[in-house]
Amino acid sequence: MNTFKKLFSYAEEKKVFIVLSLFFSGFATCLSFLPYYFFWQILREITTNSNITEIKQISLYIFLTTVLYGVTYIISLLCSHLFAFRLETNMKKRGLYHLLNASFSFFDINPSGRTRKVIDDNTGNTHTIIAHILPDSVNAVLFPIGVLVLSFVASWKIGVLMSIVIILALISFKLMYADENMMKEYMSALEDINSETVEYVRGIQVIKVFGLTLDSFKKLHESILNYSRVVNKFSQMSRTPFVIFQCLMMSFSALIIIIAYPMIVMNESMSEIISLVVFFMTFAGLLNSAFVKIMFFSKNLTLAKDAIDKLEDLFEKMDENKLVMGNITKMENYDIEFEKVSFGYEKDVSILNGFDLKLESGKKYALVGSSGGGKSTIAKLISGFYPVSSGKLKIGGKDIKEYSGEALEKNIAFVFQHAKLFSRTIFDNVKIGNPEASYEEVMRALEIAMCNNILDKFETREKTIIGAEGVHLSGGEIQRIAIARAILKDAPIIILDEASAASDPENEYEMQRAFSNLMKNKTVIMIAHRLSSIRNVDEILVIDEGKVIERGSHEKLMEGNTKYRYFRELFKNANEWRVVNEN
Numbered sequence: 001m002n003t004f005k006k007l008f009s010y011a012e013e014k015k016v017f018i019v020l021s022l023f024f025s026g027f028a029t030c031l032s033f034l035p036y037y038f039f040w041q042i043l044r045e046i047t048t049n050s051n052i053t054e055i056k057q058i059s060l061y062i063f064l065t066t067v068l069y070g071v072t073y074i075i076s077l078l079c080s081h082l083f084a085f086r087l088e089t090n091m092k093k094r095g096l097y098h099l100l101n102a103s104f105s106f107f108d109i110n111p112s113g114r115t116r117k118v119i120d121d122n123t124g125n126t127h128t129i130i131a132h133i134l135p136d137s138v139n140a141v142l143f144p145i146g147v148l149v150l151s152f153v154a155s156w157k158i159g160v161l162m163s164i165v166i167i168l169a170l171i172s173f174k175l176m177y178a179d180e181n182m183m184k185e186y187m188s189a190l191e192d193i194n195s196e197t198v199e200y201v202r203g204i205q206v207i208k209v210f211g212l213t214l215d216s217f218k219k220l221h222e223s224i225l226n227y228s229r230v231v232n233k234f235s236q237m238s239r240t241p242f243v244i245f246q247c248l249m250m251s252f253s254a255l256i257i258i259i260a261y262p263m264i265v266m267n268e269s270m271s272e273i274i275s276l277v278v279f280f281m282t283f284a285g286l287l288n289s290a291f292v293k294i295m296f297f298s299k300n301l302t303l304a305k306d307a308i309d310k311l312e313d314l315f316e317k318m319d320e321n322k323l324v325m326g327n328i329t330k331m332e333n334y335d336i337e338f339e340k341v342s343f344g345y346e347k348d349v350s351i352l353n354g355f356d357l358k359l360e361s362g363k364k365y366a367l368v369g370s371s372g373g374g375k376s377t378i379a380k381l382i383s384g385f386y387p388v389s390s391g392k393l394k395i396g397g398k399d400i401k402e403y404s405g406e407a408l409e410k411n412i413a414f415v416f417q418h419a420k421l422f423s424r425t426i427f428d429n430v431k432i433g434n435p436e437a438s439y440e441e442v443m444r445a446l447e448i449a450m451c452n453n454i455l456d457k458f459e460t461r462e463k464t465i466i467g468a469e470g471v472h473l474s475g476g477e478i479q480r481i482a483i484a485r486a487i488l489k490d491a492p493i494i495i496l497d498e499a500s501a502a503s504d505p506e507n508e509y510e511m512q513r514a515f516s517n518l519m520k521n522k523t524v525i526m527i528a529h530r531l532s533s534i535r536n537v538d539e540i541l542v543i544d545e546g547k548v549i550e551r552g553s554h555e556k557l558m559e560g561n562t563k564y565r566y567f568r569e570l571f572k573n574a575n576e577w578r579v580v581n582e583n
């Protein structure tokens, strides 16, 4: 019931519809007995007086009560659908709200496609239980009760027989679904096999290139074996009660012999016997369908519970690591200062420990160092992706926490290693940098970012839709469009995380020019592996194990036995090695 409480809380304003739906469903169930009652009366009339006027009259009652039942049931479904669609909409809205307010760290860890899928799939999974199963469950519960009452009204013997059948069916039914953990285990095995299959298909290129077999793709193999084991266990567990349940339902009509035979032997009224037999037999299929509805209810309730748990778990994750924001909107200057900052992504693993660093407004810095040293982490902290664990991170002399979210967004532009472009026109992709910008300003940004030769490739130029048929952009070209976007944003602090990694030698020259245009008069923090691209910066900082171990100009760091010089030589050797091998 907790699941329903949670579900209903998403659409409090339309709760009245679900109450109405349950009421009409109950009312419809009661009405559904009337046609059967009148049917029994017709049988009695046919087998006794055969009064045609009376039969016509009762037939009319059957017709009217059936129509009334149909209308009431439709009203019930209409109400449940109104509630279910509002619930789905509100859940999606809540998802959107959390997405818009999610911490940056959330997007750092969670792929956007998966997040969308969790929200879309799980909100969808709540539809069946609310729109169909919930109103039907009222029917499923009331129907066997009504059948019992009507049976006792018809004959106490039929009533007793019906009671025995219903009790036995309920026991076997309960045994089938007794183990809630079994259901959970089944759902989790199903989810595992689904996600592992998706992972396998996504990596199909690697699998083909390396000729991997399913066995070597261990996790998928294990998930298949696990699924098969769980399904087998579930089937074995449900086997006996399911067979009993099916036998009961299938042989239900035959049970009337227990009552009819002694009546025939005792020479009771033939018309009474026939009407009772036919009346009893009509309930056989109806009772079965009531139980099937209960079966669907259990399954869909587990699905809905799973869906709501997953959504709430996602919302919780979106709220983790959120930066506490202040309300200062203006930055006095763009000096950046780390004061004894400690930070770790996980509780016990510290990446920065008492880290100190000062970067001056308007200067260009390059962070270099061995992989995993903490360069990107420093950049992410400056951008406000994660809050620091202790110490202070200041921009313009004020703690980053004192600024509003908009102030950080407005003043910092981050160009990622793998820039993301949307399936819109090149123009629109750039305009995201400043939605207020004019046509000329966008075109100017494209020009400064050296994108003109990209536009020349397409007849539709800046109106070319990214991802449309025949539109293929190289990594370097995508990066230049992303730089145009950052140029248009015109933020005073620019962070470039391995931003030239995607460029090939052919467009590296253009990339470098695009970068220098972007960096003019800004505070720039550039993380670079290509050491050739960082010569024009004011200072180079060598980061190792979360510390600045060297800092200075290229010339200064090349003097003496520095780590930077060592990296340079490695880089030079690697390039020479590459050129020799390419020749």
Ligand SMILES: Nc1ncnc2c1ncn2[C@@H]1O[C@H](COP(=O)(O)OP(=O)(O)OP(=O)(O)O)[C@@H](O)[C@H]1O
Pocket: 108, 109, 345, 346, 351, 369, 370, 371, 372, 373, 374, 375, 376, 377, 378
């Ligand atoms: N989202 C994350 N969750 C947990 N640990 C992380 C996360 N991102 C980075 N790390 C860890 O933090 C450490 C520093 O990583 P960071 O990316 O800052 O290094 P880097 O110097 O930029 O490395 P590279 O040059 O290879 O990109 C690494 O040990 C890395 O495994």
